[in-house]
Amino acid sequence: xxxxxxxxxxxxxxxxxxxxxxxxxxxxxxxxxxxxxxxxxxxxxxxxxxxxxxxxxxxxxxxxxxxxxxxxxxxxxxxxxxxxxxxxxxxxxxxxxxxxxxxxxxxxxxxxxxxxxxxxxxxxxxxxxxxxxxxxxxxxxxxxxxxxxxxxxxxxxxxxxxxxxxxxxxxxxxxxxxxxxxxxxxxxxxxxxxxxxxxxxxxxxxxxxxxxxxxxxxxxxxxxxxxxxxxxxxxxxxxxxxxxxxxxxxxxxxxxxxxxxxxxxxxxxxxxxxxxxxxxxxxxxxxxxxxxxxxxxxxxxxxx
Amino acid sequence: xxxxxxxxxxxxxxxxxxxxxxxxxxxxxxxxxxxxxxxxxxxxxxxxxxxxxxxxxxxxxxxxxxxxxxxxxxxxxxxxxxxxxxxxxxxxxxxxxxxxxxxxxxxxxxxxxxxxxxxxxxxxxxxxxxxxxxxxxxxxxxxxxxxxxxxxxxxxxxxxxxxxxxxxxxxxxxxxxx
Numbered sequence: 001x002x003x004x005x006x007x008x009x010x011x012x013x014x015x016x017x018x019x020x021x022x023x024x025x026x027x028x029x030x031x032x033x034x035x036x037x038x039x040x041x042x043x044x045x046x047x048x049x050x051x052x053x054x055x056x057x058x059x060x061x062x063x064x065x066x067x068x069x070x071x072x073x074x075x076x077x078x079x080x081x082x083x084x085x086x087x088x089x090x091x092x093x094x095x096x097x098x099x100x101x102x103x104x105x106x107x108x109x110x111x112x113x114x115x116x117x118x119x120x121x122x123x124x125x126x127x128x129x130x131x132x133x134x135x136x137x138x139x140x141x142x143x144x145x146x147x148x149x150x151x152x153x154x155x156x157x158x159x160x161x162x163x164x165x166x167x168x169x170x171x172x173x174x175x176x177x178x179x180x181x182x183x184x185x186x187x188x189x190x191x192x193x194x195x196x197x198x199x200x201x202x203x204x205x206x207x208x209x210x211x212x213x214x215x216x217x218x219x220x221x222x223x224x225x226x227x228x229x230x231x232x233x234x235x236x237x238x239x240x241x242x243x244x245x246x247x248x249x250x251x252x253x254x255x256x257x258x259x260x261x262x263x264x265x266x267x268x269x270x271x272x273x274x275x276x277x278x279x280x281x282x283x284x285x286x287x288x289x290x291x292x293x294x295x296x297x298x299x300x301x302x303x304x
Numbered sequence: 305x306x307x308x309x310x311x312x313x314x315x316x317x318x319x320x321x322x323x324x325x326x327x328x329x330x331x332x333x334x335x336x337x338x339x340x341x342x343x344x345x346x347x348x349x350x351x352x353x354x355x356x357x358x359x360x361x362x363x364x365x366x367x368x369x370x371x372x373x374x375x376x377x378x379x380x381x382x383x384x385x386x387x388x389x390x391x392x393x394x395x396x397x398x399x400x401x402x403x404x405x406x407x408x409x410x411x412x413x414x415x416x417x418x419x420x421x422x423x424x425x426x427x428x429x430x431x432x433x434x435x436x437x438x439x440x441x442x443x444x445x446x447x448x449x450x451x452x453x454x455x456x457x458x459x460x461x462x463x464x465x466x467x468x469x470x471x472x473x474x475x476x477x478x479x480x481x482x
Contacts, residue, residue, distance in 0.1 A: 248358055249358075252327035253327070258383075291480075297367070300364055
């Protein structure tokens with residue numbers, strides 16, 4: 001802390017206007033000197049024993065100001081700013097408030113009223129927008145472009161990030177503020193850190209080949225070797241299908257949505273890592289199982 | 305394919321007859337499905353959830369029967385088409401205290417012309433209504449078999465499956481005959 005003070009002293013001291021002397025300054029210097037006397041003496045000769053009008057009070061004063069700018073603001077108590085008033089106790093405290101208010105209050109008001117200001121803008125914007133195209137403020141039309149924005153408001157959500165229910169009102173507001181930007185982005189970290197399914201499938205929703213839920217797949221010889229299989233999901237599927245399994249089973253065991261697993265299994269089958277056991281053509285008649293097949297099932301069921 | 309309303313015991317039936325523990329395509333389905341509304345409020349969860357459960361029965365060295373329990377929630381209706389494709393037949397599991405829950409399932413299978421039977425799950429081993437009353441209440445044709453079962457009992461569940469296959473065979477034979 002002291003070093004910070006000293007830096008503040010020196011910098012601010014030079015630029016400052018002379019201030020009336022104060023005993024407070026003397027005390028601060030006395031407290032400071034025993035710690036690093038040599039440096040202080042080296043540099044200080046011009047200001048450590050200043051003429052009376054070049055009092056250290058501005059130094060001390062500006063220290064507090066500097067420190068408050070450095071460490072002040074919300075959460076300033078985390079930096080131990082409680083010793084600033086301690087050092088300033090005494091006459092400078094009378095001066096301190098207006099000096100710091102010159103800095104602090106606008107800052108605080110900015111930081112506090114900023115969102116409110118925007119919130120007010122939001123409200124105004126919402127009102128304007130609700131009124132429809134009759135209201136054409138230039139700032140709004142310029143910001144939104146012409147035919148692009150209304151579909152967004154109609155409930156279309158291009159973002160894959162799921163919105164909270166309040167997103168309905170938040171969406172247009174965010175777009176409105178795109179230029180000014182002080183509103184922080186919604187942090188996606190609030191949602192889970194899971195990999196999105198569309199990432200695994202690289203955005204595909206249809207498998208490369210037609211796979212029914214019950215289609216049986218088994219790992220091929222090539223898949224058993226597992227060398228050259230880099231994609232973790234592919235590796236998983238190859239590992240799971242050492243026993244013949246259905247697509248549904250793979251999905252359940254991988255704990256992934258069925259559609260995703262279909263795409264992935266299609267990939268793996270395309271790579272020749274798994275074999276897809278297409279049902280015998282004689283077991284199906286059209287889209288119905290053949291009667292012979294069902295009778296086999298029936299006798300099998302009776303046996304178990 | 306085992307269908308029916310929410311919580312009538314489809315999973316129980318599948319589990320009773322399956323040689324493996326019934327698998328669901330989403331592990332937290334049971335907690336999640338308790339509060340359907342909460343789930344729909346979190347779309348992220350709903351999209352990763354494909355809540356169907358199924359069991360497997362190896363009937364032969366080269367024959368595996370999968371028994372699929374349909375998702376009970378309406379938002380998974382898109383799954384039903386997948387499940388019905390290639391299915392031998394369907395069981396509509398019914399709780400007589402909540403008969404209306406079975407209507408959507410019956411409508412679906414009748415639309416798809418998938419042979420189905422109705423199995424009344426006797427929750428406390430009591431058949432509260434006569435089978436003909438249930439048939440009347442559900443307004444299903446006399447050709448559709450209705451049977452009572454206890455979804456927890458393996459033998460009973462197996463009997464249900466046998467009935468489905470029998471009915472499917474009869475249904476398809478009748479279709480082929482004319």
